[in-house]
Amino acid sequence: MGQQILNAIFIGSIYALFAVGYTLVFGVLDILNLAHSAVFTLGAAVTYTLVVNHGQSFWLACVLGIVVAALMGLVIEYVCLRPLRRRRAPPIAALISTIGLALIIIAAIEQGRPGTLFAWLWVDGANPVTMPPGTFPNPTWHVAGLTLEATKLAVIPISIALMLVLGYVMRYTQVGRGLRAVAENPRAARLMGVDVDRMIALTLIISSALGGLAGILFGVALGDISPYIGRDSVEVRGLAVIVLGGMGSIPGAVLGGYLLGLIEVLAVVLLGSNVRAGVAFAALFLMLVLRPQGFFGAQLRERI
Amino acid sequence: MKRTRLISVLVAAIVAAACGSTGGGGGTSGNSYAGKTIKLGAILSITGAGGVYGPQSRDGMNLAVDQINKGGGVNGAQITLTVSDDASLQTQSAQVAQTMIQSDQDLALLGPTLSNSAVAVHPLAENQKTPILAVSTTGINIVPNCNFPSTVACRYVFRDSLGEETAIPDNIQSYANDAHPSTGVLLVAQDDKFSSDGGKIVEATVAKYNINLLKTIKFNKAEADLSPYVTTAVGLHPDVIFITSLGGIPAKIMIEARKQGWQGQFLGGNGFNTATVSKNAGAAGMGARSASAWYLGNSFPSNADFVTAFKTAFGHDPDQFAAQGYTAIKILADAARRANLTFSDLPGDRDKLRAAMETVNIQSPLGPFQFTSTHDVKQTVWVIKMDGAGGFTLVHEIKAS
Numbered sequence: 261m262g263q264q265i266l267n268a269i270f271i272g273s274i275y276a277l278f279a280v281g282y283t284l285v286f287g288v289l290d291i292l293n294l295a296h297s298a299v300f301t302l303g304a305a306v307t308y309t310l311v312v313n314h315g316q317s318f319w320l321a322c323v324l325g326i327v328v329a330a331l332m333g334l335v336i337e338y339v340c341l342r343p344l345r346r347r348r349a350p351p352i353a354a355l356i357s358t359i360g361l362a363l364i365i366i367a368a369i370e371q372g373r374p375g376t377l378f379a380w381l382w383v384d385g386a387n388p389v390t391m392p393p394g395t396f397p398n399p400t401w402h403v404a405g406l407t408l409e410a411t412k413l414a415v416i417p418i419s420i421a422l423m424l425v426l427g428y429v430m431r432y433t434q435v436g437r438g439l440r441a442v443a444e445n446p447r448a449a450r451l452m453g454v455d456v457d458r459m460i461a462l463t464l465i466i467s468s469a470l471g472g473l474a475g476i477l478f479g480v481a482l483g484d485i486s487p488y489i490g491r492d493s494v495e496v497r498g499l500a501v502i503v504l505g506g507m508g509s510i511p512g513a514v515l516g517g518y519l520l521g522l523i524e525v526l527a528v529v530l531l532g533s534n535v536r537a538g539v540a541f542a543a544l545f546l547m548l549v550l551r552p553q554g555f556f557g558a559q560l561r562e563r564i
Numbered sequence: 565m566k567r568t569r570l571i572s573v574l575v576a577a578i579v580a581a582a583c584g585s586t587g588g589g590g591g592t593s594g595n596s597y598a599g600k601t602i603k604l605g606a607i608l609s610i611t612g613a614g615g616v617y618g619p620q621s622r623d624g625m626n627l628a629v630d631q632i633n634k635g636g637g638v639n640g641a642q643i644t645l646t647v648s649d650d651a652s653l654q655t656q657s658a659q660v661a662q663t664m665i666q667s668d669q670d671l672a673l674l675g676p677t678l679s680n681s682a683v684a685v686h687p688l689a690e691n692q693k694t695p696i697l698a699v700s701t702t703g704i705n706i707v708p709n710c711n712f713p714s715t716v717a718c719r720y721v722f723r724d725s726l727g728e729e730t731a732i733p734d735n736i737q738s739y740a741n742d743a744h745p746s747t748g749v750l751l752v753a754q755d756d757k758f759s760s761d762g763g764k765i766v767e768a769t770v771a772k773y774n775i776n777l778l779k780t781i782k783f784n785k786a787e788a789d790l791s792p793y794v795t796t797a798v799g800l801h802p803d804v805i806f807i808t809s810l811g812g813i814p815a816k817i818m819i820e821a822r823k824q825g826w827q828g829q830f831l832g833g834n835g836f837n838t839a840t841v842s843k844n845a846g847a848a849g850m851g852a853r854s855a856s857a858w859y860l861g862n863s864f865p866s867n868a869d870f871v872t873a874f875k876t877a878f879g880h881d882p883d884q885f886a887a888q889g890y891t892a893i894k895i896l897a898d899a900a901r902r903a904n905l906t907f908s909d910l911p912g913d914r915d916k917l918r919a920a921m922e923t924v925n926i927q928s929p930l931g932p933f934q935f936t937s938t939h940d941v942k943q944t945v946w947v948i949k950m951d952g953a954g955g956f957t958l959v960h961e962i963k964a965s
């Protein structure tokens with residue numbers, strides 16, 4: 261059981277880190293950025309390609325992977341969101357435009373094969389790949405019947421530390437106050453001298469950097485990098501997590517991430533493997549019936 | 565004089581007819597083929613879950629087409645092959661097949677890559693009386709009963725891939741004879757036909773070899789993390805873990821189980837049989853066994869030529885899926901050569917091709933190739949194991965019975 265709890269905390273950390281980026285954009289813009297899972301994939305794919313195909317060091321590749329993910333956040337803002345915002349398009353239009361960008365990003369990665377236009381980005385097509393052994397130190401210890409793997413253990417404090425830093429930034433810094441002001445009322449924020457467009461761009465950068473990092477940690481720790489890791493592994497779950505935690509709430513996303521991880525693992529242990537997804541989403545449904553606003557959604561105006 | 569001329573003309577006509585009837589090396593008129601095009605369409609999973617296998621099939625097919633066309637074609641007719649990606653989606657697969665049959669007017673189809681898509685595509689081809697040759701579908705009820713649960717045999721559906729109903733029992737028998745395991749756990753993806761069929765076959769086979777199946781652990785392919793399932797499996801301390809799943813999943817399970825300290829034997833099906841799985845599993849996959857339709861070092865005469873040509877063309881070794889794709893084109897070319905095609909009556913030509921496919925008898929990288937009476941493959945089975953470095957080594961050769 262101890263091993264299963266560790267499994268739950270690990271995957272919960274990934275869910276939480278991914279969902280924090282998801283919910284940050286919703287909190288500020290009131291729209292769902294469905295390109296977030298593609299950014300998750302992009303971070304992992306770029307890091308892998310830099311290491312394996314361009315000979316870069318693992319640590320540099322991780323940094324560049326996060327930078328590329330953050331820049332993709334800017335692309336989301338300038339291509340998918342800002343033009344629609346200027347035209348006062350409804351939120352559903354932005355949702356569709358981000359789905360479109362996600363499909364383009366994934367298609368570009370899966371077309372990446374030797375000799376193709378996207379070979380600089382990815383050369384393995386639809387194939388799942390793993391980082392070559394020895395790329396990064398990954399000792400494994402067996403203690404008291406538990407298997408402790410360095411990469412998975414590292415994911416937990418990294419995720420928690422980043423979420424705490426984000427929480428601090430949002431609450432106690434000028435940037436955080438600006439973001440919260442935009443979330444509260446963009447027009448009032450603008451009248452108070454806040455550069456709203458700049459704040460929104462910054463939101464997308466932070467959100468996408470977190471999404472890219474979550475993808476890197478996932479790909480490295482689970483040895484699974486492919487064009488589909490975002491879509492298959494975290495997209496729907498991330499959405500579930502932010503609903504569970506309360507739309508737009510960062511503490512809610514963190515709690516929701518760990519809770520979903522725990523529910524999924526306990527479903528396997530206690531009820532049988534074939535009902536895992538069903539149990540997890542039944543719990544989510546129950547939660548929504550009892551508390552539609554999620555854990556931290558009571559005061560919607562105080563989100564993020 | 566007139567009479568002599570008439571006799572001369574008659575003799576010339578008879579000689580010409582006789583030459584025509586034996587021309588082209590296969591009992592058809594060479595002249596009717598010259599300058600014509602034999603249009604084939606392949607529905608393959610280049611992207612999505614089956615993207616691990618589809619590109620290999622495509623490369624094998626393209627190599628065979630290139631060789632045949634450069635060698636003068638099929639009685640002088642050139643083959644054109646259109647490969648369309650079905651993205652591993654059943655609906656897209658059926659749409660592509662419909663287009664190839666009705667709009668493109670292809671003579672015959674190949675594929676699709678996944679059994680899950682075949683259940684939609686094969687009945688469609690059967691209904692449209694278009695020959696279709698499966699090159700990688702290994703699930704249950706692919707041939708002959710493509711319209712399962714109907715038991716009426718499909719006439720236009722063929723398969724050159726080794727069904728899991730043969731491969732998995734052969735593999736289990738082979739390992740049981742070698743190591744006499746007593747317990748096993750099955751990890752099976754429950755949300756695709758190929759994987760779940762494989763799981764059913766494992767469950768139906770193990771008792772025959774005195775292996776007690778401790779637990780069947782089902783999961784979905786789109787799981788973020790398979791560790792909870794692996795932890796459950798390893799906690800039961802089985803001698804064998806059976807894995808029936810697609811794409812990168814077998815490798816992920818192997819890596820996780822080894823990390824958790826489990827030292828037993830992995831046994832699987834066709835899902836193991838590509839270099840991507842072996843490479844991703846790395847040292848964790850060392851010794852993992854499966855039964856394969858093909859083995860890189862097999863001693864069939866046409867295999868060495870195929871391997872050399874493939875490596876020259878693509879810069880890496882072929883795998884089972886490339887060999888099956890390559891063989892499929894050779895099968896269709898052989899059948900077309902003997903089918904006495906008209907190139908003016910597509911339904912008639914499709915029917916002639918279907919009939920000729922039933923009597924195919926060629927040498928291929930898979931060995932001497934013939935279809936059974938149920939349009940399935942009859943061939944040698946190779947039990948192979950992963951070498952820990954992205955390749956496979958031979959364990960046993962099981963001759964076709």
